[in-house]
Amino acid sequence: MVYLVEDFFSIQGEGRHVGVPSVFLRFGGCNLRCPGFGSYEIDEEIVAGCDTLRAVDKKRFRKIWQPVERATDLIAIVERYLEPLDYRPHVVLTGGEPMLYHDDPAFYGLVGWLVREGFEVTIETNATIAPDFDRYRWYEGVTFAMAVKLSNSGEPMGKRVKMAAIMALATRGKDSFFKFTLDPFATTNAGEIREIVEGFANEIYCMPLGDDVAQLQKNALLVAEFCLEHGYRYSDRLHVRLWNREEKR
Template sequence: MFYITENFLSIQGEGKYAGFPSYFLRTGGCNMVCPGFDTPYEVRGAAKKGCDTYFAVDRAFKPEWLAVESVEQIKALRGLERVDDVVITGGEPLLYYKDAVFYETITYLQSRGKRITFETNATVLIDFERYPAYKECVYSLSIKLSNSGEPKAKRLNAKAIEAIVKNAKESYFKFTIDKALTQTTALQEIEEITQGYENDIYCMPVGADRHQIWQNDKTVFQFCIDNGFRYSDRLHIRVFDDTKGV
């Protein structure tokens, strides 16, 4: 059994496949909190801070999550048949990689010809030999940098990154950075993580809403030009601001 917090048909707004019509499954639960991304929210009157998908991270929202106990629930999702791309995001979706229903979901989607992209923080070491379907997926390696507010030992797992890059048919790096980080350690941190890999590197501005993106986008854009990285925007936020489920 695994949990999803929302599912919807939309357009991918980030990374290599930005602009592609995609069906999104957002899983519930994460092994990080990322308070540095500074999105304020409230739980039972208490003020908290997290990332822009705090509702898929903080277990206080678990009563609102949907338990997927059978792949039949996935087969019944309307809109899934209309697109070739399925994006499995979170939270951290790979926390469920050994779960029987989750794995059956992956193999079912593959049997329907879907390209599956995992948006992952790349801290989960996948056993690709035991679960070979994961080799046929795309991995958007959204590895967190120091601006996430998480300690390095928690946000970086070199073996997990290596296993994905070596085994998966496709993967790319995608870093979420802000103006302050571009002026300090962003380049050094990115180089440390990506050295030895040939994968494309995307940088994307921090921003849970349009206003926050506007504060960071030009600097991140220039940072990409200066360092030969690819710029990724966040199209869904440009268009819909901080509306959920789009």
């Protein structure tokens, strides 16, 4: 069984596929918490954590965590978005950490169906969990957006960087790229990224911290300059520019 937190149709706002029309399925649960990624006021309480807290904090967001037991139910959600379209959108499986469900029959059944049907599929992951690619072969048809967390996430190194998982995703998936979220004022960014990506030929995207327009604007230019200095690709957060903090975007 998986928990689905939301599904929506929008444009991809981050990473390699910025601007691509995509169906998003957001799964609930994460093995990290990322307390360094800001704080929010929820029900008059200040809560520290990631920018998709609704997909991480089951207790607080219980009402929107929908248990789904069958792959056919997840497939039906994707098919609903296809009906009015005369083209095939990209499909993005995100979270939380969707790879928590890598061996779940509903999740893997959806992945298998998407790959067999010829969809471009991206799994957005913190790259700490890799499937057994020999056993779960459909993952070889998936692109992995590896959002490995840096120290600005507030998570300890041993928990947020799993080199064996990164290696498996980078070498066994159909394709993959790195996507780092930068606090541009942290002085450790360059060294941390270098240490993680050493030996990999994947594209490297750096994205400013910022889940609202004001914070994004404050950080964007510095991250762009960091990319120029180090030869990385700048990724904006286009959905934030367009819709600010609106959910399902």
